[in-house]
Amino acid sequence: xxxxxxxxxxxxxxxxxxxxxxxxxxxxxxxxxxxxxxxxxxxxxxxxxxxxxxxxxxxxxxxxxxxxxxxxxxxxxxxxxxxxxxxxxxxxxxxxxxxxxxxxxxxxxxxxxxxxxxxxxxxxxxxxxxxxxxxxxxxxxxxxxxxxxxxxxxxxxxxxxxxxxxxxxxxxxxxxxxxxxxxxxxxxxxxxxxxxxxxxxxxxxxxxx
Ligand code: S3P
Numbered sequence: 257x258x259x260x261x262x263x264x265x266x267x268x269x270x271x272x273x274x275x276x277x278x279x280x281x282x283x284x285x286x287x288x289x290x291x292x293x294x295x296x297x298x299x300x301x302x303x304x305x306x307x308x309x310x311x312x313x314x315x316x317x318x319x320x321x322x323x324x325x326x327x328x329x330x331x332x333x334x335x336x337x338x339x340x341x342x343x344x345x346x347x348x349x350x351x352x353x354x355x356x357x358x359x360x361x362x363x364x365x366x367x368x369x370x371x372x373x374x375x376x377x378x379x380x381x382x383x384x385x386x387x388x389x390x391x392x393x394x395x396x397x398x399x400x401x402x403x404x405x406x407x408x409x410x411x412x413x414x415x416x417x418x419x420x421x422x423x424x425x426x427x428x429x430x431x432x433x434x435x436x437x438x439x440x441x442x443x444x445x446x447x448x449x450x451x452x453x454x455x456x457x458x459x460x461x462x463x464x465x
Pocket of ligand 1: 315
């Protein structure tokens with residue numbers, strides 16, 4: 257698979273981290289006018305995929321971003337739950353993770369057809385090479401919502417519907433396994449110490465779609 261992501265871009269001297277962007281000031285429009293983006297967007301599909309670990313803020317940011325862009329919002333986990341008529345936890349309990357991954361792939365294949373759309377992936381979706389390939393072929397923009405393992409641990413501890421969250425220690429191991437995949441995203445936005453509105457603003461400033 258021919259892959260380029262944050263690491264590859266950065267090795268070419270391209271700064272993919274919006275952490276270095278200057279702070280917003282009063283002359284910066286709160287949300288940019290997307291007519292400005294025509295020259296960039298002609299070759300891209302109007303799709304934004306938000307990826308990252310459980311608790312990184314994909315669903316909350318995705319919903320807000322979709323409102324700002326006036327694009328539909330699709331939460332992959334919600335699509336799977338609606339299709340099965342049960343929660344993610346129940347799917348894991350009744351049929352196990354391999355079956356869940358099959359459902360996830362099928363849901364992803366359907367969701368890829370929607371444009372424009374802001375799509376929040378599940379924490380594991382982008383950690384499977386076949387899914388990465390499907391998403392890349394779709395031509396949308398991939399954005400990794402990143403934050404520290406300490407913050408992820410805190411956020412996951414309060415979540416009920418996350419069967420893969422067993423204990424705070426297991427988070428670190430799972431994250432280590434997934435980081436090489438998350439790094440394949442085109443953009444990385446830190447959610448550390450930022451609320452969903454601030455993260456959304458950063459994404460809108462990427463000028464990538
Ligand atoms: C998973 C993350 C969950 C959900 C399922 C598996 C994972 O999505 O898809 O519990 O493998 O990390 P969120 O990242 O939205 O919690």
